[in-house]
Amino acid sequence: MIYLDYQATSPLAPEARDEMLRWLDGPDGTGFGNPHSPHRMGRQAAAAIELARDRVAALFPAGGRVIFTGGATEAVNLAIRGTAHLGGSVSVSAIEHAAVLDTARDLGQAHVLNVARDGQCNTKQDLPNDCRLVCLMQVNNEIGVIQPTVDWHRKAKGNNALYLCDAVQAYGKMEVTGADMIAISAHKFHGPKGVGALWVRDGVDLHEVQTGGGQEFGLRSGTLSPALIAGMGAAAAEASDRMERDADHVGNLWHRAREIFADWDLNGSAEARYFGNLNIRRKGLDVNRLMSECRDVMFSAGSACASGSGRTSHVLEAIGLSKKQAKSSIRLGFGRYTTMDEIEQAATTINQAAEAQL
Structure with a gap:
């Protein structure tokens, strides 16, 4: 099988897996401690979490703190609901x-900003007078378009609003630009599923939305998983070391794929x-049939979160x-562990199946 669905999830880095195993049990059987316990095993687990926190923080701007969550969805909820008091x-x-x-929308407070044909959200739009928070992702998960986040952060500040950036598809792949809050998910940069983080700039008045034992600075209660967080930290460190090499590799794959899908x-x-995101369409294509006929190539008909819903991609x-154009689109996602041979084989398979339909 050829895996080309990196926007849905990325393969676990060997470095992350090795780090996780240490805190699932460990070679001496003492790696399973609760990081909130005061004894030796607890302190060791807590130290592993703080090392991971430093590793994750290294790819964020200075002047903030990392709050571990169960994923980016929880991080986003903490940011939006945690500032609702404003x-x-x-x-x-x-x-x-x-x-x-x-x-x-659930809070009844959504004001939607339009995007241009190229997928960018420009700053010429007005914000409501009562706007407290602007939310704009750095890289779109469906079409891969990079947004003008620096300009939007500046515009938000000029309107006395906070700025939340969903950097799920950007973190570990490029510099994460400034914001007041930034949400990420470990499994999108070769870490484990089930763990993410919200970076919060110093001075932001964020309230807890999940009550309990008061862990994570009193903002996110619940026992932390040393294994998941340690894996996330190892993945972040590896991404930092390999960022330039990964970018060059992905760029080469992109240019070859563009040639084949001309x-x-x-x-x-x-x-x-x-x-690492190639979202393309072909007139008259039946994507469901294409995916069935190319079952050894793992790619997406749109956002993985909407797969099987039958809804047209809102992006x-x-x-x-048009609905027809959207439903004749596919998304190919590739990255660090994708080879040029895999791109060429997959493209040949997809093109042959598409040609047979048209």
């Missing part, structure tokens, strides 16, 4: 992940984009595609 509305781009859109239309900007509709 009052006012939440401005979200039309292409945000459901975790952002649905949370803002007859397909690209969704979103070709320049302002993370090159593709937001950039002006």
Whole structure:
């Protein structure tokens, strides 16, 4: 099988797996301690978590703290609900992940910002006078377009609003730009599933939304998992060491894939984009049939979070595609462990199956 669905999840890095095993049991059987216990095993587990916290923090801007969560969805909820006491509305781009859109809508405070045909959300739009929080992701998970986050952070500050950046698809792959809060998920940069983090700038008034034992600075109660967090930290350290090499490798894969898929239309900007995401369409294509006929190639018909829903991608509709165009689109995601041979084999298989339909 050829795996080309890196936006849904990425393969676990060997370095992360090795680090996790130490804290699931350990060679001497003492690695399973509760990090909130005061005895020796607890202190050892707590030390592993703090090492991981430092490793994760190293890829964030200075002047903030890392709060571990169960994933980016929880991090987003903590950021949006944890600032609800400030009052006012939440401005979200039309292409945000459901975790952002649905949370803002659930609070009854969502103000949607439009995006251009190339998938970027420009800063010429007005924010509501009562806007307390602007939410704009750094890299879109469906079309890979990089957003003008620096400009939006500046605009939010100019309107006395906070800025939340969903950096799930950016963290570990490029510099994470400034914000007041940043959400990430470990399994998108070769860490384990079930753990993420919210970076919070110093001075942000964030309230807890999950009560209990008061762990994680009194903002996120619940026993932390040393194994998951240690794996996340190891993945972050590896991403930091390999960022330039990974970017070069992904860029080479992108350019080759663009050559092979020359007859397909690209969704979103070709320049302002993370090159590990190739979202393309072909007129008249039955994507469900294509996926069935290419069952040894793992790719997506859209966001993994919406797979099987039968709904048209809200992201593709937001950039002006018709329902037919959106439903004839596929997303190929590749990264560190993808080989050039895999890209070429997969492209040949997909092209042959597509040609047989048309």
